[in-house]
Amino acid sequence: xxxxxxxxxxxxxxxxxxxxxxxxxxxxxxxxxxxxxxxxxxxxxxxxxxxxxxxxxxxxxxxxxxxxxxxxxxxxxxxxxxxxxxxxxxxxxxxxxxxxxxxxxxxxxxxxxxxxxxxxxxxxxxxxxxxxxxxxxxxxxxxxxxxxxxxxxxxxxxxxxxxxxxxxxxxxxxxxxxxxxxxxxxxxxxxxxxxxxxxxxxxxxxxxxxxxxxxxxxxxxxxxxxxxxxxxxxxxxxxxxxxxxxxxxxxxxxxxxxxxxxxxxxxxxxxxxxxxxxxxxxxxxxxxxxxxxxxxxxxxxxxxxxxxxxxxxxxxxxxxxxxxxxxxxxxxxxxxxxxxxxxxx
Amino acid sequence: xxxxxxxxxxxxxxxxxxxxxxxxxxxxxxxxxxxxxxxxxxxxxxxxxxxxxxxxxxxxxxxxxxxxxxxxxxxxxxxxxxxxxxxxxxxxxxxxxxxxxxxxxxxxxxxxxxxxxxxxxxxxxxxxxxxxxxxxxxxxxxxxxxxxxxxxxxxxxxxxxxxxxxxxxxxxxxxxxxxxxxxxxxxxxxxxxxxxxxxxxxxxxxxxxxxxxxxxxxxxxxxxxxxxxxxxxxxxxxxxxxxxxxxxxxxxxxxxxxxxxxxxxxxxxxxxxxxxxxxxxxxxxxxxxxxxxxxxxxxxxxxxxxxxxxxxxxxxxxxxxxxxxxxxxxxxxxxxxxxxxxxxx
DNA sequence: TGTTAGCACTCACCTCGAGAGAGTGCTAAA
DNA sequence: TTTAGCACTCTCTCGAGGTGAGTGCTAACA
Numbered sequence: 064x065x066x067x068x069x070x071x072x073x074x075x076x077x078x079x080x081x082x083x084x085x086x087x088x089x090x091x092x093x094x095x096x097x098x099x100x101x102x103x104x105x106x107x108x109x110x111x112x113x114x115x116x117x118x119x120x121x122x123x124x125x126x127x128x129x130x131x132x133x134x135x136x137x138x139x140x141x142x143x144x145x146x147x148x149x150x151x152x153x154x155x156x157x158x159x160x161x162x163x164x165x166x167x168x169x170x171x172x173x174x175x176x177x178x179x180x181x182x183x184x185x186x187x188x189x190x191x192x193x194x195x196x197x198x199x200x201x202x203x204x205x206x207x208x209x210x211x212x213x214x215x216x217x218x219x220x221x222x223x224x225x226x227x228x229x230x231x232x233x234x235x236x237x238x239x240x241x242x243x244x245x246x247x248x249x250x251x252x253x254x255x256x257x258x259x260x261x262x263x264x265x266x267x268x269x270x271x272x273x274x275x276x277x278x279x280x281x282x283x284x285x286x287x288x289x290x291x292x293x294x295x296x297x298x299x300x301x302x303x304x305x306x307x308x309x310x311x312x313x314x315x316x317x318x319x320x321x322x323x324x325x326x327x328x329x330x331x332x333x334x335x336x337x338x339x340x341x342x343x344x345x346x347x348x349x350x351x352x353x354x355x356x357x358x359x360x361x362x363x364x365x366x367x368x369x370x371x372x373x374x375x376x377x378x379x380x381x382x383x384x385x386x387x388x389x390x391x392x393x394x395x396x397x398x399x400x401x402x403x404x405x406x407x408x
Numbered sequence: 409x410x411x412x413x414x415x416x417x418x419x420x421x422x423x424x425x426x427x428x429x430x431x432x433x434x435x436x437x438x439x440x441x442x443x444x445x446x447x448x449x450x451x452x453x454x455x456x457x458x459x460x461x462x463x464x465x466x467x468x469x470x471x472x473x474x475x476x477x478x479x480x481x482x483x484x485x486x487x488x489x490x491x492x493x494x495x496x497x498x499x500x501x502x503x504x505x506x507x508x509x510x511x512x513x514x515x516x517x518x519x520x521x522x523x524x525x526x527x528x529x530x531x532x533x534x535x536x537x538x539x540x541x542x543x544x545x546x547x548x549x550x551x552x553x554x555x556x557x558x559x560x561x562x563x564x565x566x567x568x569x570x571x572x573x574x575x576x577x578x579x580x581x582x583x584x585x586x587x588x589x590x591x592x593x594x595x596x597x598x599x600x601x602x603x604x605x606x607x608x609x610x611x612x613x614x615x616x617x618x619x620x621x622x623x624x625x626x627x628x629x630x631x632x633x634x635x636x637x638x639x640x641x642x643x644x645x646x647x648x649x650x651x652x653x654x655x656x657x658x659x660x661x662x663x664x665x666x667x668x669x670x671x672x673x674x675x676x677x678x679x680x681x682x683x684x685x686x687x688x689x690x691x692x693x694x695x696x697x698x699x700x701x702x703x704x705x706x707x708x709x710x711x712x713x714x715x716x717x718x719x720x721x722x723x724x725x726x727x728x729x730x731x732x733x734x735x736x737x738x739x740x741x742x743x744x745x746x747x748x749x750x751x752x753x
Numbered sequence: 754t755g756t757t758a759g760c761a762c763t764c765a766c767c768t769c770g771a772g773a774g775a776g777t778g779c780t781a782a783a
Numbered sequence: 784t785t786t787a788g789c790a791c792t793c794t795c796t797c798g799a800g801g802t803g804a805g806t807g808c809t810a811a812c813a
Binding site: 168212226228301408 | 573672
């Protein structure tokens with residue numbers, strides 16, 4: 064991979080990709096010399112193109128068509144070639160205004176972010192809500208509900224709340240419950256949810272052995288937070304944008320992608336923040352999941368209390384305005400983090 | 409509308425619709441006599457068909473094609489003609505088993521119901537989660553969070569919970585907060601959320617005038633429950649089923665429908681239970697929203713504590729197995745209500 | 754009077770071939 | 784090393800002609 068292209072090859076590759084991103088049409092040698100000033104003839108370009116194809120940066124749909132970039136080509140473009148392209152003042156204003164006028168409370172943030180993101184990028188957007196497993200346990204409290212049930216409320220340091228109705232086993236009083244909560248709190252407060260595991264729970268169990276039934280259900284409350292099940296949710300936006308892309312004019316392709324977007328578990332896996340990079344680009348076949356190997360994805364993470372805790376992403380054809388997307392994602396995550404702060408998180 | 413069709417016209421209409429539902433092809437006179445035993449010749453059928461078209465029950469895509477049912481035709485079919493068709497034992501088992509194995513806690517119920525419903529019907533499914541505005545206020549409680557914030561938790565009679573982080577205004581103690589909660593609870597306990605309106609809030613305001621700032625934010629907690637904003641959510645399932653229907657082979661149509669399904673506000677409007685009917689069928693142009701006037705919709709309501717509180721729906725082409733859909737919806741709502749009961753609601 | 758056979762006619766759909774256009778690879782000259 | 788010239792390839796579009804399903808009408812029939 065230390066293989067570097069000479070200056071002219073770079074220019075040609077860049078021109079081809081820029082053009083293809085704009086037009087979605089295979090680009091030929093003539094087009095290049097007409098639209099980009101390289102000071103050479105089409106024949107020369109053709110030679111360069113043949114070389115670039117040999118090297119794997121370009122592909123040819125059929126013998127007598129122009130070239131289109133390969134995944135490798137895009138990768139090189141993203142890493143080395145493209146000009147950064149920042150947001151227009153208008154777009155920045157739109158983002159700020161959107162949050163100001165549309166988001167009146169914290170629960171709307173994520174859905175509205177998804178809408179906004181697809182509106183700005185003209186691609187499908189995905190927003191993963193905060194992952195509770197990255198938060199720390201603050202306390203558990205039982206609130207009265209009726210004679211036979213009690214409401215367990217669990218609070219995290221980041222202000223997220225989980226709750227569950229729990230059947231009260233016979234012979235247990237409200238005072239007992241307070242006691243149980245106290246024991247649990249003493250043991251768990253300050254731990255991250257993904258640290259609250261079997262051993263710790265067993266230890267707890269020994270201490271609350273008197274009331275195993277109740278304990279069981281209140282542990283459910285804890286346990287479900289360490290599984291990817293609830294609380295976390297993926298909001299989608301702009302799925303209809305797929306129809307506007309010429310590469311998806313075949314309904315079967317759209318169908319395949321939409322089918323994937325319905326598989327929540329898959330989306331969690333894709334979006335769960337793995338690396339610490341701020342913005343990450345995955346191109347075509349670099350994607351693990353076959354359904355979207357014709358797509359590229361730009362993901363970025365946002366934070367609460369300085370903790371990386373959620374992800375936003377854009378999904379579109381490999382022919383994507385990468386430079387623009389990256390700027391948008393940077394700006395959006397910063398705004399999002401700020402808005403969450405405003406709501407006390 | 410008191411106009412009744414004679415026996416043979418009914419038989420013909422029924423045969424045409426049954427056939428069209430199965431094949432999605434305009435049906436001609438020959439087909440009818442071949443497949444359905446009416447004991448007359450194609451010519452006779454043609455005459456009947458011409459009559460039925462005059463009366464508005466049938467339409468002709470173009471001069472030399474067979475007939476297809478009109479919205480009016482389907483309506484008559486649903487109201488008077490079709491045979492009830494109940495679920496197969498296999499389908500009933502699938503539904504029960506789905507809930508047993510997949511739904512481990514109450515939060516999964518709705519999403520899984522959407523998946524299950526689209527799986528069984530092969531259409532797009534919609535599940536509206538319980539409407540908090542139909543519940544009654546039980547109590548509000550403040551839980552400590554940190555020195556500057558407090559966690560307001562609001563509980564309904566049906567066991568639904570809303571919560572919000574609230575900034576503590578200077579000079580207010582936890583005791584003050586308890587007092588405020590008490591005042592609010594005295595005034596509101598037992599009221600339905602859609603009854604908690606301006607007047608009542610003003611009255612409350614007079615009583616808690618001491619701490620207007622805090623009051624404001626804790627009222628937000630109440631207020632947001634009377635708006636269609638949060639808590640309620642629409643889960644979708646099987647959007648890709650649209651692609652399988654021949655009537656939607658034009659991507660533009662799919663796009664239009666998907667665009668509509670992204671408009672949450674619209675979905676609330678459509679799904680919010682209006683009438684008391686158990687199952688309701690809306691056919692083609694009977695739909696208020698232009699995007700789905702090529703579709704039919706079968707909706708049904710489910711209940712918590714005997715209160716009609718949410719809706720499930722199926723959306724598909726007008727050419728739909730109405731009889732089957734109605735049975736499915738009846739069975740599903742009954743199961744759903746039961747599952748919710750199992751989880752203490 | 755209701756039903757049926759016969760027949761001319763309509764219209765969507767499929768296939769095929771011709772022509773245009775864009776682009777390539779190769780060769781030979783500059 | 785670059786460029787001009789040229790034959791070749793492949794896709795796309797368009798129109799013509801043929802096919803088949805289905806209709807409406809008319810006239811004969813029970």
